[in-house]
Amino acid sequence: MESYIRKIYILAIFLVVAFLFLFSGFLFFERHNINTIKKQNSITANQITNLLPSQSDKANSRDEQPEKIFKMVFFGDLMIDRNVGIKIKQKGLPYLFQQIRDSDLLKNRDIASCNLEGAVTNGGQHYPPNNEYDFAFSPEITSQLKDSGINFLNLANNHFFDQGERGVAETKQNLDLMDFNYSGCPDGQIGECSSKIIDINGQKIGLVGFSAVYKKIDQVEMNKIISDAAGKTDFLIVNFHWGAEYQHKFGVLQQEIAHNLIDAGADIIIGHHPHVVQGIEIYNGKPIFYSLGNFVFDQYFSVDTQQGLAVILDLNRQKAEFSFIPTESKQSQPSLMEGEAKADFFSKLAGWSGGDVDYIEQIKSGKLILER
Numbered sequence: 001m002e003s004y005i006r007k008i009y010i011l012a013i014f015l016v017v018a019f020l021f022l023f024s025g026f027l028f029f030e031r032h033n034i035n036t037i038k039k040q041n042s043i044t045a046n047q048i049t050n051l052l053p054s055q056s057d058k059a060n061s062r063d064e065q066p067e068k069i070f071k072m073v074f075f076g077d078l079m080i081d082r083n084v085g086i087k088i089k090q091k092g093l094p095y096l097f098q099q100i101r102d103s104d105l106l107k108n109r110d111i112a113s114c115n116l117e118g119a120v121t122n123g124g125q126h127y128p129p130n131n132e133y134d135f136a137f138s139p140e141i142t143s144q145l146k147d148s149g150i151n152f153l154n155l156a157n158n159h160f161f162d163q164g165e166r167g168v169a170e171t172k173q174n175l176d177l178m179d180f181n182y183s184g185c186p187d188g189q190i191g192e193c194s195s196k197i198i199d200i201n202g203q204k205i206g207l208v209g210f211s212a213v214y215k216k217i218d219q220v221e222m223n224k225i226i227s228d229a230a231g232k233t234d235f236l237i238v239n240f241h242w243g244a245e246y247q248h249k250f251g252v253l254q255q256e257i258a259h260n261l262i263d264a265g266a267d268i269i270i271g272h273h274p275h276v277v278q279g280i281e282i283y284n285g286k287p288i289f290y291s292l293g294n295f296v297f298d299q300y301f302s303v304d305t306q307q308g309l310a311v312i313l314d315l316n317r318q319k320a321e322f323s324f325i326p327t328e329s330k331q332s333q334p335s336l337m338e339g340e341a342k343a344d345f346f347s348k349l350a351g352w353s354g355g356d357v358d359y360i361e362q363i364k365s366g367k368l369i370l371e372r
């Protein structure tokens with residue numbers, strides 16, 4: 001009987017222990033489970049917060065989007081009459097670009113711009129007035145410039161009017177038929193013909209051209225055109241035909257005009273006419289290329305008139321990155337300067353340039369980066 005009671009007693013203890021064990025296990029499980037759910041809830045809340053973009057996130061994600069870089073190239077004077085015309089008759093226009101064809105200068109450029117020093121008349125005819133230097137090009141030859149990669153022509157210069165009013169009218173008609181972008185009025189004139197706005201991938205690029213060689217330009221009217229164009233565009237390029245021929249140093253009047261242009265809203269100034277390369281200046285963070293010299297011409301009488309500067313510009317929202325590509329021509333055919341000749345050219349270019357020492361060092365290296 002005693003052993004029976006003991007068995008019941010042991011069984012009771014066992015049941016109580018087992019119950020306590022299971023109950024505590026249940027309590028532990030419940031508690032842990034609640035914590036997990038709480039944790040999950042808080043993660044979900046965070047995740048939701050993360051899904052709602054803050055203002056700075058919006059800006060970041062916009063910056064992270066692969067951004068289109070505008071690829072541009074600018075050249076100086078291009079003239080395809082006179083001795084260049086003879087070369088083209090003998091060998092064809094592509095001959096002129098044979099040495100630079102394989103470089104990336106003229107490949108896939110959103111804008112490839114040069115100063116067209118003359119009128120594009122029907123059949124390349126010459127009309128009155130008869131000038132000592134009198135340039136006219138045929139539409140057939142001019143259209144081949146486009147095949148070579150050039151897509152923008154500045155017309156504001158002292159030779160646009162070489163074939164009179166008729167030449168000016170035919171030039172516009174012919175360039176429209178060829179689908180060229182162009183801007184610029186004859187020397188000293190200013191007006192609607194001065195500017196052109198091009199839409200490239202939703203960005204508005206303004207191209208304004210002025211010429212003040214033999215005639216003065218009305219700077220008040222000029223500033224109006226610039227500030228008006230700057231208000232309508234994302235990037236404003238100004239071509240200016242000016243300066244003293246064969247002088248590497250830019251003049252006081254050029255500098256005064258250039259600074260006015262930038263104060264009025266110009267983002268870059270591309271100069272030409274001196275037939276040699278002139279210095280560079282950075283004014284208020286904007287570059288002024290006072291003269292890019294001859295690109296394609298027939299002034300075979302000196303080394304300097306057969307050198308030119310091509311300026312490559314890769315542009316995005318943050319910065320403008322420039323590469324300077326000096327060219328040297330033989331019989332109107334430009335090729336890329338290399339090695340010591342190129343280094344010599346850059347140190348001369350730095351000497352002709354003005355302003356900040358930091359920029360001078362960059363000019364010597366052939367690269368220039370400007371924050372926007």
Ligand SMILES: [Zn+2]
Pocket residue numbers: 117157158159213241272273
């Ligand atoms: Zn000129």
